[in-house]
Amino acid sequence: MxxxxxxxxxxxxxxxxxxxxxxxxxxxxxxxxxxxxxxxxxxxxxxxxxxxxxxxxxxxxxDGSLEAFSVPMRLVGTDFQTRVWEALRAIPFGETLSYGDLAGQLGLPPGHARAVGGAVGRNPVSVIVPCHRVLGAAGDLTGYAGGTDRKRALLRIEGHAAAARLPILQQSALAFA
The missing domain is CATH 3.30.160 (Double Stranded RNA Binding Domain)
Incomplete structure (x- = not known):
């Protein structure tokens, strides 16, 4: 159920x-x-x-008092997606990788950053499986299913410098960022 x-x-x-x-x-x-x-x-x-x-x-x-989640979780997707999502879980709090770097860590040949990006974008366990820690090749805050404003805010929580690359939005739900 x-x-x-x-x-x-x-x-x-x-x-x-x-x-x-x-x-x-x-x-x-x-x-x-x-x-x-x-x-x-x-x-x-x-x-x-x-x-x-x-x-x-x-x-x-x-609130800044937890860096790693420990809830019992089941990742439901294709074999490729679950491989990517498990790799996301290994990115430490406050650190980032590019889509290409993540592809390389998965042992994929060059040019597979888009395939990895597609799997990252379908992550069903936002925040806990930290897809927000993956950036474009130039360190850009590229797409995030929850919106790049939220991605920036999540990176700010983790103290990452890339968070400053986008202006602070005036939305009340994001005011804390």
């Missing part, structure tokens, strides 16, 4: 998805690939604890 819960964050509402006692999705409201079938419903008791712990850890991340 798939269950959903919405939580608030400094960057706007987030939707959590749990299936069979594993976190399988974290989405910013309105982000690309937001699950269309996300309907609130009865939450099984075993999922309630995962929701509570995920919300606690996300809040701790945003």
């Amino acid at each position: 798939i269950s959903y819960r919405q939580i608030d964050s400094p960057l706007g509402a987030m939707l959590l998805r749990v299936q069979d006692s594993f976190l399988t999705g974290v989405y910013f409201e309105g982000q690309k690939y937001y699950p269309a079938a996300a309907l609130p419903g009865v939450v099984p008791e075993r999922a309630a604890g995962i929701f509570d712990e995920t919300a606690r850890q996300i809040a701790a991340y945003f």
Whole structure:
């Protein structure tokens, strides 16, 4: 059974998805690939604890007291996507890689940065699987399913210099950044 819960964050509402006692999705409201079938419903008791712990850890991340997440998670995608998402999890807090560097770490031949970028963009567990830590070849804050304004804000939380490359937006949901 798939269950959903919405939580608030400094960057706007987030939707959590749990299936069979594993976190399988974290989405910013309105982000690309937001699950269309996300309907609130009865939450099984075993999922309630995962929701509570995920919300606690996300809040701790945003307040600067958590650098690594430890919620039980299942990454659901193609073999290639899950390989890329697991590689994202290995990028340390406050550090970044380019799409090309990530492709190289996966042992892919040159020219596979776009394929890696496609998989990064479909990451279903935003923030926890840190796809925001992947930049363009020139260090640009290229696409992010939740919006480049959120990507910049997440990098600012982690103290990364690339966050200063975009102007601070005047949106109230992003005011903390």
